[in-house]
Amino acid sequence: MAIRRGRGVAAINYPTGMNLGxxxxxALVHSTPTGNFMVTLSSxxxxxxLKQVMxxxxxxxxxxxxxxxxxxxxxTDTGPHCMGTFASRGTHRIGNAVVQAAREAxxxxxxxxxxxxEVNASDLETDGTGNIHVKGAPQKxxxxxxxxxxxxxxxxxxxxxxxxxxxxxxYPEVETGAMKPSTCYAHACTVVxxxxxxxxxxxxxxSVKNVFEIGRALNPKMVEQQLVGGSWMGISHALYETTExxxxxxxxxxxxxxxxxxxxxxxxxxxEIIVLERPAADxxxxxxxxGEMCANPQIPAVANAVFDAVGVRxxxxxxxxxxxxxxxxxxxxx
Amino acid sequence: MExxxxxxxxxxxxxxxxxGQSRPRSDAPGHVTGKTAYFADRTFxxxxxLKMVRSPHHHARIKGIDTSEALKHPGVVRVLTAKxxxxxxxxxxxxxxxxxxDEYVLAEDKVRWKGEAVVAVVAETERAAQEAVDKVxxxxxxxPAVFDMEEALKPGAPLVNEFHPGNFYLYDxxxxxxxxxxxIEKGFAEADHVLEQTYASSPIEQAPTETxxxxxxxEGNDRFTCHTNTQAMFFTLDNTSIILQMPGHKxxxxxxxxxxxxxxKVDVIVEPIAILAARLTGRPVSFIYxxxxxxxxxxxxxxxxxxxxxxxxxxxxxxxxxxxxxxxxGAYSRHSPYGAQKGAAHYPGPYTVPNVWIDTYCVYTxxxxxxxxxxxxxxxxxxxxxxxxxxxARLIGMDPLEFRFVNAYxxxxxxxxxxxxxxxxxxxxxxxxxxxxxxxxxxxYLQMSSYKGG
Numbered sequence: 025m026a027i028r029r030g031r032g033v034a035a036i037n038y039p040t041g042m043n044l045g046x047x048x049x050x051a052l053v054h055s056t057p058t059g060n061f062m063v064t065l066s067s068x069x070x071x072x073x074l075k076q077v078m079x080x081x082x083x084x085x086x087x088x089x090x091x092x093x094x095x096x097x098x099x100t101d102t103g104p105h106c107m108g109t110f111a112s113r114g115t116h117r118i119g120n121a122v123v124q125a126a127r128e129a130x131x132x133x134x135x136x137x138x139x140x141x142e143v144n145a146s147d148l149e150t151d152g153t154g155n156i157h158v159k160g161a162p163q164k165x166x167x168x169x170x171x172x173x174x175x176x177x178x179x180x181x182x183x184x185x186x187x188x189x190x191x192x193x194x195y196p197e198v199e200t201g202a203m204k205p206s207t208c209y210a211h212a213c214t215v216v217x218x219x220x221x222x223x224x225x226x227x228x229x230x231s232v233k234n235v236f237e238i239g240r241a242l243n244p245k246m247v248e249q250q251l252v253g254g255s256w257m258g259i260s261h262a263l264y265e266t267t268e269x270x271x272x273x274x275x276x277x278x279x280x281x282x283x284x285x286x287x288x289x290x291x292x293x294x295x296e297i298i299v300l301e302r303p304a305a306d307x308x309x310x311x312x313x314x315g316e317m318c319a320n321p322q323i324p325a326v327a328n329a330v331f332d333a334v335g336v337r338x339x340x341x342x343x344x345x346x347x348x349x350x351x352x353x354x355x356x357x358x
Numbered sequence: 359m360e361x362x363x364x365x366x367x368x369x370x371x372x373x374x375x376x377x378g379q380s381r382p383r384s385d386a387p388g389h390v391t392g393k394t395a396y397f398a399d400r401t402f403x404x405x406x407x408l409k410m411v412r413s414p415h416h417h418a419r420i421k422g423i424d425t426s427e428a429l430k431h432p433g434v435v436r437v438l439t440a441k442x443x444x445x446x447x448x449x450x451x452x453x454x455x456x457x458x459x460d461e462y463v464l465a466e467d468k469v470r471w472k473g474e475a476v477v478a479v480v481a482e483t484e485r486a487a488q489e490a491v492d493k494v495x496x497x498x499x500x501x502p503a504v505f506d507m508e509e510a511l512k513p514g515a516p517l518v519n520e521f522h523p524g525n526f527y528l529y530d531x532x533x534x535x536x537x538x539x540x541x542i543e544k545g546f547a548e549a550d551h552v553l554e555q556t557y558a559s560s561p562i563e564q565a566p567t568e569t570x571x572x573x574x575x576x577e578g579n580d581r582f583t584c585h586t587n588t589q590a591m592f593f594t595l596d597n598t599s600i601i602l603q604m605p606g607h608k609x610x611x612x613x614x615x616x617x618x619x620x621x622x623k624v625d626v627i628v629e630p631i632a633i634l635a636a637r638l639t640g641r642p643v644s645f646i647y648x649x650x651x652x653x654x655x656x657x658x659x660x661x662x663x664x665x666x667x668x669x670x671x672x673x674x675x676x677x678x679x680x681x682x683x684x685x686x687x688g689a690y691s692r693h694s695p696y697g698a699q700k701g702a703a704h705y706p707g708p709y710t711v712p713n714v715w716i717d718t719y720c721v722y723t724x725x726x727x728x729x730x731x732x733x734x735x736x737x738x739x740x741x742x743x744x745x746x747x748x749x750x751a752r753l754i755g756m757d758p759l760e761f762r763f764v765n766a767y768x769x770x771x772x773x774x775x776x777x778x779x780x781x782x783x784x785x786x787x788x789x790x791x792x793x794x795x796x797x798x799x800x801x802x803y804l805q806m807s808s809y810k811g812g
Binding site for chain 2: 031066069071073075087091100103106109110111152196199200202204208211213214233242243245246247251252257261266267269277278280281284296297299310315321323324325331339341
């Protein structure tokens with residue numbers, strides 16, 4: 025009886041947005057009198073940081089620092105329609121709607137600045153820190169603060185924009201299944217090292233190395249938190265989780281966090297995250313949806329590593345010590 | 359975390375001001391200092407609490423319901439049964455024309471899973487509501503139940519849901535969604551090896567920190583404000599409008615930060631009944647799942663069974679892949695017909711296979727209705743596909759990572775669902791994994807690219 029080491033790999037892709045499309049999101053953007061920008065949505069932040077990412081997308085597009093953008097969301101009286109936060113669609117779908125709304129608002133902003141500076145709007149650019157200036161002539165400039173005041177109090181204009189993003193719905197062809205499930209895909213490859221105690225069947229995940237390709241990391245720290253959390257969830261799915269531990273008996277399902285098995289802090293492996301960026305042609309600044317796919321490759325990688333360690337295949341999730349021991353017993357008998 | 363900017367540098371301009379910057383999250387200080395407001399932080403004078411009487415049986419006919427003792431219980435304000443619901447029969451995806459309506463907000467003639475909602479009790483306190491729940495008497499005639507998808511599909515199996523004869527979801531393509539590409543039998547005939555394996559999974563709970571719930575306030579203008587942690591505001595509003603036969607302009611959904619969803623809050627379960635209770639009592643109503651309900655009543659990830667049959671050549675090329683996938687919807691559809699169909703679109707995985715045959719089934723059993731969860735339709739598929747890839751590599755004596763390079767899709771390759779591949783990056787992920795994990799592969803694989811012809 026011994027602790028045996030094994031290593032497994034898995035590679036996956038994952039569609040961004042609702043399967044077959046048809047899932048709209050809309051956004052409205054307007055400026056306050058002093059050049060701050062409100063983004064109005066009905067989208068839901070699940071704790072992953074949707075509001076922060078939408079603020080950065082709006083800020084980038086308009087040309088102001090992120091702290092000057094306020095996100096007002098998750099209210100059906102004020103926010104335009106959003107299909108919801110699921111299917112790895114938030115950043116991609118809502119982000120695209122915000123880009124479109126912010127572009128329209130930016131255009132009005134530049135027209136107002138052009139009138140104030142007595143130049144053509146097409147000759148203007150933003151410096152990203154809150155100023156608008158003539159291309160090639162940074163001294164000929166106006167702040168966005170003053171531009172907004174001009175729009176509100178002198179020109180009577182609304183610096184605002186409307187955004188809408190919809191991937192047209194695809195209907196699968198009945199006999200062949202020809203269809204367009206998604207416009208872009210994220211990718212991943214994970215290598216897992218495990219130790220398996222062939223006496224107890226217990227698996228210790230020693231290290232998880234994840235490579236994720238997500239189009240563009242709009243906020244790298246927030247991408248990291250999501251990818252690390254996803255990687256842990258993958259380990260949890262592989263080794264622990266079931267609501268029916270004694271299926272087909274439906275009794276004994278976990279009813280709280282004591283009974284429902286998931287890894288605790290001591291069960292988590294060294295986790296490495298590497299991110300590649302191949303921008304999606306239709307993504308906001310190239311972003312794809314990383315939210316779901318980051319929890320997938322660890323599961324088969326763990327299964328393959330367990331086989332590599334002890335030579336038994338567990339083809340039923342979760343890979344519990346009991347299943348490993350039963351398989352080892354069969355292996356020895358054979 | 360490390361950003362590897364050397365890959366795809368020619369497709370990306372790194373000239374942005376705000377994008378690509380790790381700006382601190384504006385909501386993080388609120389989260390870590392306990393100042394972030396969640397829906398359940400809303401309290402209103404006169405708030406009532408709703409608790410549910412649930413089926414103790416997996417499958418049973420309801421012969422009678424007696425709420426008289428519950429109504430007499432101190433603190434009870436109202437007891438709701440199926441006949442109080444204006445449009446009791448619903449299905450969530452009817453909004454995008456995925457029917458039929460197949461689930462009752464409160465059970466009518468039958469219960470089809472253990473935990474199904476039968477009677478709602480509304481009381482002054484949570485305790486009074488819970489005590490009164492125990493006083494509702496439901497007379498059941500227990501019926502045979504089925505918990506296994508293959509059993510459920512056999513002729514003569516107990517019928518789980520009358521709207522789904524045969525216990526399967528009826529797509530326009532029949533009892534399963536199909537993908538057909540190339541000539542599967544020719545592929546198997548050509549193959550050096552054929553390997554057929556079966557994979558399975560158990561239901562998995564989304565396990566959010568914050569349980570599902572809502573708090574409803576009837577406003578003075580005959581509108582209802584519902585503070586909810588749904589993942590989809592208008593999905594909830596529009597389904598509530600249908601169930602309560604109430605124009606949408608009477609409804610106002612307010613969300614905010616949700617304490618984790620993972621797909622578990624895409625169903626529309628708590629809001630319609632809580633809004634109805636608020637309408638019928640004229641008082642604010644709270645309906646919040648306890649941890650037990652979150653763990654055992656709310657929809658989990660579906661159990662799945664996946665059979666993969668592959669034909670592979672000695673040189674590593676997969677020449678045929680046939681997948682039969684079964685998704686256990688439990689007793690009602692919720693989002694499962696969508697999930698099973700998403701699986702059909704996902705196979706054969708990120709690999710270019712010339713001959714593909716996919717059948718995915720959405721099957722009804724008397725298990726807890728399943729629904730969306732992170733990786734919906736794909737997570738378990740990837741488990742099956744990638745374990746199968748490992749087995750195939752070992753079968754032909756190839757390194758498992760090199761085997762994946764041989765089959766990886768690249769730009770321009772035609773997928774089984776007849777879309778050309780664009781934006782592929784699997785090869786580069788594997789190259790980087792080879793480097794990061796010190797998993798050596800032959801130089802020719804490190805020279806490959808996802809670009810067309812690469």
